[in-house]
Amino acid sequence: MCPVCHNDEETIIHSLASCSFARQCWDLLLPRMQWDVAVDFRQWLVCLFNSVSGEKYAEIVVLCWAIWRGRNDLVWNQKSTSVEGDGACVWANPLPNIVKVSVDAAVFGDRGGFAVGLFARDSDGLLVEARAKF
Numbered sequence: 721m722c723p724v725c726h727n728d729e730e731t732i733i734h735s736l737a738s739c740s741f742a743r744q745c746w747d748l749l750l751p752r753m754q755w756d757v758a759v760d761f762r763q764w765l766v767c768l769f770n771s772v773s774g775e776k777y778a779e780i781v782v783l784c785w786a787i788w789r790g791r792n793d794l795v796w797n798q799k800s801t802s803v804e805g806d807g808a809c810v811w812a813n814p815l816p817n818i819v820k821v822s823v824d825a826a827v828f829g830d831r832g833g834f835a836v837g838l839f840a841r842d843s844d845g846l847l848v849e850a851r852a853k854f
């Protein structure tokens with residue numbers, strides 16, 4: 721059972737795409753997106769990448785990471801995450817002359833695949849680098 725909405729089975733596609741919390745996050749990032757029902761996370765992500773410009777790729781990967789982190793904070797730390805109305809995320813900039821790198825990864829055992837993503841931001845919060853591999 722999904723620990724966030726308690727309304728559906730917890731799968732990767734549910735947690736990152738169709739859960740009510742995830743949907744609120746996606747609607748803030750991509751407010752005009754028409755969301756199709758997908759049963760497979762990889763298929764959903766490929767369709768998503770194909771429907772946005774390349775400059776959105778890093779934001780999509782970061783949002784996937786943030787949604788999963790919110791889920792983990794709830795499950796492991798009993799800390800709830802909310803969607804901010806203005807789309808702002810709570811993220812502290814690193815100190816001057818420091819680059820903060822955030823990394824996350826997932827293994828899809830049923831397919832023998834994996835995904836990894838990272839982003840780096842400077843002390844002004846500007847994106848220095850973002851990478852994702854599936």
Ligand SMILES: [Zn+2]
Nearest residue numbers: 722724725739
């Ligand atoms: Zn849910």
